[in-house]
Amino acid sequence: MIVLGSRWATRPLVSTPSMATSITWFDRCSVIFDLFYIVKGASLPTLKSLFHTPSLLWKPSALRMLFFENVWSLMGDGVDEASRGSKLTLLPRARGVVLDLGAGICSNQYNSRY
Numbered sequence: 001m002i003v004l005g006s007r008w009a010t011r012p013l014v015s016t017p018s019m020a021t022s023i024t025w026f027d028r029c030s031v032i033f034d035l036f037y038i039v040k041g042a043s044l045p046t047l048k049s050l051f052h053t054p055s056l057l058w059k060p061s062a063l064r065m066l067f068f069e070n071v072w073s074l075m076g077d078g079v080d081e082a083s084r085g086s087k088l089t090l091l092p093r094a095r096g097v098v099l100d101l102g103a104g105i106c107s108n109q110y111n112s113r114y
Helices: 025-052 054-058 060-082 084-093
Strands: none
Touching (some): 025 060
16 A cells, blocks of 8 residues: 555555445545645755755755655655554564665665664
């Protein structure tokens, strides 16, 4: 189940056959609302940083990292809470070398709690 961390964090973005009749228009468009929430919430802090450090315009990778840092500071707790159940069942069973693939640098700060 894939979820985003906004106020719709508990709504799944993928449907199953049993959910097919209960999906509303709002459920189908929640991804668009989440993307709007992300851009709205992370753009202002990014623009403030860009105003204070204009040289970021010539460093697109640093600007991208800054934007996603702002995204995850805004949404990280919601995403973590929404996926808490699956993490509590999956992570204790992990053995050997575990590769944690996540968004951005140090994204495993949320998984280290478990």
